[in-house]
Amino acid sequence: MSRVLITGASGFIGRHTLEPLLAAGLEVHAVSHCGSPVGTPAEVTWHRGDLLTQECAQTLIQRVRPTYLLHFAWYVRPGACWTASVNVDWVQASLRLLQAFGDAGGRRAAIAGTCAEYTWQAHTHCIEKRTPTRPSTLYGAAKHGLHIVADAWARQTGIALAWGRIFCLYGPHEHPDRLAAAVARALLRGDVVACSNCRQVRDFLYTPELGAAFVALLLSGVTGSVNMASGEAVTVAEVVSAIAEEAGDRELVHVGARPAVSGEPDRLTADVARLRDEVGWRPSIGLREGATRTVSWWRQQGSFAPPASRRVTS
Amino acid sequence: MSRVLITGASGFIGRHTLEPLLAAGLEVHAVSHCGSPVGTPAEVTWHRGDLLTQECAQTLIQRVRPTYLLHFAWYVRPGACWTASVNVDWVQASLRLLQAFGDAGGRRAAIAGTCAEYTWQAHTHCIEKRTPTRPSTLYGAAKHGLHIVADAWARQTGIALAWGRIFCLYGPHEHPDRLAAAVARALLRGDVVACSNCRQVRDFLYTPELGAAFVALLLSGVTGSVNMASGEAVTVAEVVSAIAEEAGDRELVHVGARPAVSGEPDRLTADVARLRDEVGWRPSIGLREGATRTVSWWRQQGSFAPPASRRVTS
Numbered sequence: 035m036s037r038v039l040i041t042g043a044s045g046f047i048g049r050h051t052l053e054p055l056l057a058a059g060l061e062v063h064a065v066s067h068c069g070s071p072v073g074t075p076a077e078v079t080w081h082r083g084d085l086l087t088q089e090c091a092q093t094l095i096q097r098v099r100p101t102y103l104l105h106f107a108w109y110v111r112p113g114a115c116w117t118a119s120v121n122v123d124w125v126q127a128s129l130r131l132l133q134a135f136g137d138a139g140g141r142r143a144a145i146a147g148t149c150a151e152y153t154w155q156a157h158t159h160c161i162e163k164r165t166p167t168r169p170s171t172l173y174g175a176a177k178h179g180l181h182i183v184a185d186a187w188a189r190q191t192g193i194a195l196a197w198g199r200i201f202c203l204y205g206p207h208e209h210p211d212r213l214a215a216a217v218a219r220a221l222l223r224g225d226v227v228a229c230s231n232c233r234q235v236r237d238f239l240y241t242p243e244l245g246a247a248f249v250a251l252l253l254s255g256v257t258g259s260v261n262m263a264s265g266e267a268v269t270v271a272e273v274v275s276a277i278a279e280e281a282g283d284r285e286l287v288h289v290g291a292r293p294a295v296s297g298e299p300d301r302l303t304a305d306v307a308r309l310r311d312e313v314g315w316r317p318s319i320g321l322r323e324g325a326t327r328t329v330s331w332w333r334q335q336g337s338f339a340p341p342a343s344r345r346v347t348s
Numbered sequence: 349m350s351r352v353l354i355t356g357a358s359g360f361i362g363r364h365t366l367e368p369l370l371a372a373g374l375e376v377h378a379v380s381h382c383g384s385p386v387g388t389p390a391e392v393t394w395h396r397g398d399l400l401t402q403e404c405a406q407t408l409i410q411r412v413r414p415t416y417l418l419h420f421a422w423y424v425r426p427g428a429c430w431t432a433s434v435n436v437d438w439v440q441a442s443l444r445l446l447q448a449f450g451d452a453g454g455r456r457a458a459i460a461g462t463c464a465e466y467t468w469q470a471h472t473h474c475i476e477k478r479t480p481t482r483p484s485t486l487y488g489a490a491k492h493g494l495h496i497v498a499d500a501w502a503r504q505t506g507i508a509l510a511w512g513r514i515f516c517l518y519g520p521h522e523h524p525d526r527l528a529a530a531v532a533r534a535l536l537r538g539d540v541v542a543c544s545n546c547r548q549v550r551d552f553l554y555t556p557e558l559g560a561a562f563v564a565l566l567l568s569g570v571t572g573s574v575n576m577a578s579g580e581a582v583t584v585a586e587v588v589s590a591i592a593e594e595a596g597d598r599e600l601v602h603v604g605a606r607p608a609v610s611g612e613p614d615r616l617t618a619d620v621a622r623l624r625d626e627v628g629w630r631p632s633i634g635l636r637e638g639a640t641r642t643v644s645w646w647r648q649q650g651s652f653a654p655p656a657s658r659r660v661t662s
Contacts, residue, residue: 088402122447122501126440133436175500179493186489187436
């Protein structure tokens with residue numbers, strides 16, 4: 035049975051790969067700096083480790099000796115991740131991981147890239163082999179620089195490397211400060227949600243779908259950059275609306291109450307021809323169904339009873 | 349007095365920066381894995397260290413606390429450097445160095461990039477902000493990936509980073525297997541030199557000139573990529589000829605006796621508008637004068653008496 039190692043396995047994306055990997059018949063090894071999280075499949079072997087420390091990757095890879103590698107671990111705190119210096123540490127940690135993987139006989143890896151690698155113009159429709167890549171953030175540059183080095187190294191050493199560029203996401207286990215989570219949680223509490231004009235057009239994917247898409251990518255023969263997205267352009271308003279539909283009083287959503295984040299494109303969408311036609315994967319859960327499941331998951335987390343005085347406008 | 353740290357300071361390029369840095373009134377600290385080389389200025393403070401080891405950069409930077417950094421150290425063995433895995437280690441080592449430099453209050457750095465970062469087509473005239481960068485070698489990809497990460501990190505942290513893309517070189521202290529050195533040495537011995545068709549068009553710069561150009565770049569306010577080149581296109585045949593003119597019997601140069609290296613462009617030249625107009629530097633030593641000085645230097649190294657039986661054709 036082939037072994038796969040997943041980094042960032044307890045995170046927002048990584049945890050959604052565990053079930054599909056097991057379903058594909060792989061022996062699944064997961065690494066996380068906080069150990070085995072609640073609610074993940076019992077068949078997964080968990081390893082505790084911090085890949086930012088010098089020896090972690092080497093020790094871990096020697097122990098597991100995986101044929102496959104799925105690498106999600108990175109610093110992803112909303113807002114702070116765009117500029118944090120630790121992005122540079124993650125470049126180094128990722129290169130150490132790949133080298134250890136190659137040295138131990140690894141054959142195929144898929145790594146989480148980002149739509150922030152593309153040059154962001156006001157209207158950007160991202161096509162892997164055509165759209166220019168001039169990242170405007172340290173996060174995007176760190177991922178993109180890593181990809182350039184890793185891709186050349188992989189070709190040199192005969193490792194098949196796929197690079198999945200992630201767009202917007204929503205779903206269970208999202209960081210509470212990110213869009214869909216923040217809206218769902220606030221409305222479940224009965225709080226006001228202050229939004230920007232919400233006119234930005236984006237590609238949103240339900241995160242468990244992204245997990246399945248990454249597993250499909252890993253098990254395909256596709257190499258190079260692949261946009262990991264739904265292929266459907268929606269406005270942020272539509273996402274907020276879909277969440278609000280499930281979570282409570284739509285009147286609590288105050289559109290236009292906050293300025294838009296400067297420097298972000300009005301339109302940032304994904305061409306998904308590679309994912310659909312070469313990897314052979316397409317989404318099966320649309321925005322409405324994804325919103326229903328997301329809000330349901332947040333509701334299960336509890337602690338959302340609205341205190342009488344909690345009508346915030348921040 | 350401002351302090352500058354030079355890595356790779358005993359190498360083919362680095363050592364040629366020492367005199368100009370001293371002439372500019374800087375306190376010069378040099379690091380090399382083999383310590384202080386013979387024939388370098390006495391005013392330079394040498395530090396022995398291997399930047400590939402984990403703690404070296406941190407320790408060194410803490411000791412020197414430089415305002416300026418010139419980073420040349422890399423794996424550059426002719427031929428092998430294009431594909432060696434150690435290129436990936438140098439990406440990590442360079443990021444560690446930059447982070448330590450920034451943490452210790454460094455203000456301005458210039459790093460050695462390469463013309464191998466550009467997309468090599470059959471005829472490539474390289475213009476920094478226009479020519480596409482899709483390296484075809486691991487060496488080029490490692491340098492380019494490093495630049496993408498380092499450039500974004502530097503903007504973030506307020507460090508002024510210049511990235512000097514180096515083209516073809518010749519001059520004293522060249523590796524004996526590289527073109528000009530190999531031709532000069534063989535002819536001084538009276539040996540046959542087997543060359544390719546020598547029709548490739550390139551930009552060649554006399555290495556001591558490159559040292560001076562890098563110091564000018566470091567002390568300018570210019571950031572981003574700058575082609576470090578003469579701006580004059582010559583054929584390899586002209587370079588070989590200029591060396592042969594000084595070194596011995598031109599009849600010993602057998603043009604066409606070897607196949608050309610596949611994958612290299614027929615023409616690879618540099619636009620030097622940034623170097624000339626923004627940095628304000630231009631070369632003062634042409635090919636003829638550079639060849640004279642190069643051969644003279646090799647002659648001084650001695651041990652070139654031709655043994656009677658040494659007429660090789662390899």
